[in-house]
Amino acid sequence: MTASPEMAVSSANSTLDFDSLVLLLERIFVRHGTSAEVARALALNCAGAERDGAHSHGVFRIPGYVSTLKSGWVNGQAVPVVEDVASGFVRVDAGNGFAQPALAAARALLVEKARSAGIAVLAIRNSHHFAALWPDVEPFAYEGLVALSVVNSMTCVVPHGADRPLFGTNPIAFAAPRADGDPIVFDLATSAIAHGDVQIAARKGERLPAGMGVDGLGQPTQDPKAILEGGALLPFGGHKGSALSMMVELLAAALTGGNFSFEFDWKNHPGAKTPWTGQLLIVIDPSKAAGQSFAERSQELVRQMHGVGLKRLPGDRRHHQRAKSNADGIQLDADTLANLRELAGI
Numbered sequence: 306m307t308a309s310p311e312m313a314v315s316s317a318n319s320t321l322d323f324d325s326l327v328l329l330l331e332r333i334f335v336r337h338g339t340s341a342e343v344a345r346a347l348a349l350n351c352a353g354a355e356r357d358g359a360h361s362h363g364v365f366r367i368p369g370y371v372s373t374l375k376s377g378w379v380n381g382q383a384v385p386v387v388e389d390v391a392s393g394f395v396r397v398d399a400g401n402g403f404a405q406p407a408l409a410a411a412r413a414l415l416v417e418k419a420r421s422a423g424i425a426v427l428a429i430r431n432s433h434h435f436a437a438l439w440p441d442v443e444p445f446a447y448e449g450l451v452a453l454s455v456v457n458s459m460t461c462v463v464p465h466g467a468d469r470p471l472f473g474t475n476p477i478a479f480a481a482p483r484a485d486g487d488p489i490v491f492d493l494a495t496s497a498i499a500h501g502d503v504q505i506a507a508r509k510g511e512r513l514p515a516g517m518g519v520d521g522l523g524q525p526t527q528d529p530k531a532i533l534e535g536g537a538l539l540p541f542g543g544h545k546g547s548a549l550s551m552m553v554e555l556l557a558a559a560l561t562g563g564n565f566s567f568e569f570d571w572k573n574h575p576g577a578k579t580p581w582t583g584q585l586l587i588v589i590d591p592s593k594a595a596g597q598s599f600a601e602r603s604q605e606l607v608r609q610m611h612g613v614g615l616k617r618l619p620g621d622r623r624h625h626q627r628a629k630s631n632a633d634g635i636q637l638d639a640d641t642l643a644n645l646r647e648l649a650g651i
């Protein structure tokens with residue numbers, strides 16, 4: 306039987322199973338103007354983030370998606386146009402739609418090229434990425450492929466050594482298969498903290514650790530509201546994170562034909578939250594490389610890391626939370642769930 310948001314909600318503890326959360330989010334997206342395909346791609350991403358405890362890009366983002374769609378800034382009905390441009394290169398014009406449906410539209414061609422040429426690049430332009438990036442790379446590693454992706458976002462990060470913001474929080478995500486266990490995956494903003502986490506801290510009235518951002522006068526602050534209201538974030542690791550953020554601008558925008566983070570302009574679109582930028586994916590088939598099986602070698606690396614005392618690999622926390630959510634359901638607080646149901650018109 307197909308799950309429905311009505312039947313799967315326990316009113317006592319506001320717990321949903323994954324499929325029911327996906328269905329609820331799909332309803333919200335369709336109700337606010339997306340096609341069924343776009344709704345499915347966004348709902349799977351957002352519910353996956355919530356399930357895995359990646360809260361800065363889980364259901365917390367839904368009001369932002371809705372206000373962006375309502376403002377007319379994003380086309381929720383866009384049909385991506387896929388171009389097969391070279392043996393190892395696929396281009397997609399997302400048509401001012403979201404990036405996830407653009408990736409979905411090009412995915413089969415990208416994998417076919419990666420498997421035949423050993424490596425393939427996907428360049429998505431005119432797109433909106435308002436989400437966690439790991440869902441875009443992790444599935445490739447489950448298919449035995451190595452994947453790297455970058456996305457640029459809206460200006461809110463001061464380049465190292467500068468005095469005003471220019472870069473986005475520009476995440477980088479990487480996934481690689483290993484012989485025993487879940488793929489090795491990391492996904493990180495190149496800012497000291499994701500913008501979403503600053504918003505969450507502001508709502509909760511919490512202070513941030515030192516070194517995350519500056520206020521409107523360029524002075525260091527631990528007050529998230531001062532960062533959000535006229536201030537800015539800093540790159541992680543000083544000049545090193547700043548260089549990576551610059552690389553993301555070049556790969557996700559200059560190379561794809563998308564906007565740089567400083568080129569978005571919301572002024573005629575009140576309530577819009579997502580920038581209009583680009584995304585680059587590089588997919589490698591490691592079976593083409595010389596030497597032993599890549600998955601065995603990556604497993605050996607993990608074994609050695611554990612051998613020197615490492616307790617937590619990137620991705621471990623998410624996978625533990627995923628297992629817990631799959632067993633016990635996804636917990637939402639009652640107000641959040643009520644708001645989602647209202648947005649879904651239930």
Ligand SMILES: NC(=O)C1=CN([C@@H]2O[C@H](COP(=O)(O)OP(=O)(O)OC[C@H]3O[C@@H](n4cnc5c(N)ncnc54)[C@H](OP(=O)(O)O)[C@@H]3O)[C@@H](O)[C@H]2O)C=CC1
Nearest residue numbers: 434436437438458474476491492493494619620621622623
């Ligand atoms: N769409 C967009 O434009 C943007 C999206 N984002 C998204 O925001 C999300 C959050 O980014 P960010 O706040 O930088 O992520 P985190 O700093 O929380 O985590 C970054 C990575 O490091 C791992 N990690 C964290 N702590 C440890 C530890 N102690 N030991 C080992 N590994 C660790 C995480 O694994 P684990 O997940 O298992 O904790 C994760 O892979 C990302 O999903 C990113 O894609 C950010 C900026 C812009």
Ligand SMILES: O=C(O)C1=NCCCC1
Nearest residue numbers: 435436458474499500501
């Ligand atoms: O958390 C962040 O940082 C961002 N997330 C989605 C869109 C832009 C920035």
